[in-house]
Amino acid sequence: MKYLGDTLPTLSVRNIVKAYPNGEGGKTRVLDGISFEVKDGEFLGLLGPSGCGKTTLLKIIAGLLEPDEGEVAIDGVPVGPGHNRVGFIFQQESLFPWRSVRENIEYGLEITGSDLSKRHALSDEIIGIVGMEGLEDHLPHEISGGQARRTEMARSLIIKPDILLADEALSNLDLQTRNHLQGEFLRITEETGSTVLFVSHNVDEAVFMSDRILVMSNIPSRIIAEYVVDLPRPRNRTSPESLEYRARILEVLRVEQEKAMSRQTRQKPPVAT
Numbered sequence: 001m002k003y004l005g006d007t008l009p010t011l012s013v014r015n016i017v018k019a020y021p022n023g024e025g026g027k028t029r030v031l032d033g034i035s036f037e038v039k040d041g042e043f044l045g046l047l048g049p050s051g052c053g054k055t056t057l058l059k060i061i062a063g064l065l066e067p068d069e070g071e072v073a074i075d076g077v078p079v080g081p082g083h084n085r086v087g088f089i090f091q092q093e094s095l096f097p098w099r100s101v102r103e104n105i106e107y108g109l110e111i112t113g114s115d116l117s118k119r120h121a122l123s124d125e126i127i128g129i130v131g132m133e134g135l136e137d138h139l140p141h142e143i144s145g146g147q148a149r150r151t152e153m154a155r156s157l158i159i160k161p162d163i164l165l166a167d168e169a170l171s172n173l174d175l176q177t178r179n180h181l182q183g184e185f186l187r188i189t190e191e192t193g194s195t196v197l198f199v200s201h202n203v204d205e206a207v208f209m210s211d212r213i214l215v216m217s218n219i220p221s222r223i224i225a226e227y228v229v230d231l232p233r234p235r236n237r238t239s240p241e242s243l244e245y246r247a248r249i250l251e252v253l254r255v256e257q258e259k260a261m262s263r264q265t266r267q268k269p270p271v272a273t
Contacts, residue, residue: 010075011038011061011163011195017069018056030056032220033070038163043189043196045206047249048216049257054199055091057216058165061197062088074162087156091168093148095140101151102127102136108159126154130188146177153185157192164189166198170205182209183234203253207245208235215252218259225252 016034019027030053038044048054059065061072063083071078074085095104105126106119114122127133130150135143143151149169156164170178170185186209189196200206206213207229215225227249231241 010040011197012073012076013037013057013061013070014073015070016057016060016067016072018053018060018065018067029220031060031067032222034216034221034223035070036214036223038195038197041193041195043186043198043209043211045210045213046197046199046216047201047203047206047213047253048221049218049253049260050201051260052216052219052221052256054216055167058088058167058197058199061163062086062165064088084159085162087159087161087164089149089152089156089164089166089169091171093140093145093152093172095148095151095155097140100137100139101132101143101147104140104151105154105158107155112159122158123154126158129157129191130154131184144177145173146181149173149181150184153188157188157194162195164194164196166196168199168201171201178205185209186233203246203249204237204242207242207249208237213245213249215249215256218256224256225249 013034013036016031017029018031019029022028034057036044046054046057056065060067063072063079063081063086066081073079079085096107099107102120102123105123106114109119109122123136127136130153132147132150132154135147140148140151153169166185170181173181182205188194198206198209210229213227213229214223215227216222217224227245229245231239231245235242
């Protein structure tokens with residue numbers, strides 16, 4: 001990250017294939033040759049219909065799942081299960097309820113054996129960046145949902161990840177808080193120079209935040225569309241240009257969601273009579 005003087009890498013996802021048992025003795029292919037790159041310092045949005053494998057893909061990139069085929073590389077070097085090159089903000093809140101804000105933020109450094117003085121110096125820095133000063137000693141139940149998201153973001157950034165992965169990171173917030181944190185998320189990642197892969201179901205959010213947007217198809221999932229969001233920041237959510245991006249992406253997603261719903265209907269078991 002820039003604030004720690006690091007050089008950021010490029011993420012390469014190469015021909016990722018992943019299938020799961022379907023309960024009928026066979027397998028259902030979820031990811032079918034997914035390939036893309038994320039440039040140094042880029043904010044890449046990833047959209048797709050429900051159930052298309054977005055979270056599975058993030059877990060493979062994070063080294064939490066192993067692909068059936070393909071590879072993930074950072075700076076041209078392949079990485080595998082258990083690697084520590086990324087930070088991950090999960091969809092569900094994942095703070096330890098018995099640990100303070102600071103203790104949650106420092107957790108990754110603590111388990112790697114970093115000494116106390118170094119942990120505190122780094123946590124002071126990132127706490128300032130995410131705007132959590134004065135709340136360091138609070139427990140998770142004593143802070144708001146938006147503050148919890150800032151804490152999780154700080155916990156991911158303090159370990160100096162090469163890539164920050166965010167899986168629906170703002171989805172469980174009310175609309176006003178979510179809109180505010182979209183701007184804050186951009187400010188923080190720009191200040192830290194982070195390379196971000198951001199999964200969302202919200203097209204407006206993706207257009208507002210992303211430098212580039214990829215759209216995944218219904219399963220077996222592939223990358224079917226790419227949009228470079230060539231709009232200056234701060235962006236106007238209701239400008240004709242933003243609404244044009246929104247309309248084009250929604251039409252692609254509408255077609256894929258209809259395919260997904262049709263597949264789910266065909267797979268439903270018959271109703272007993």
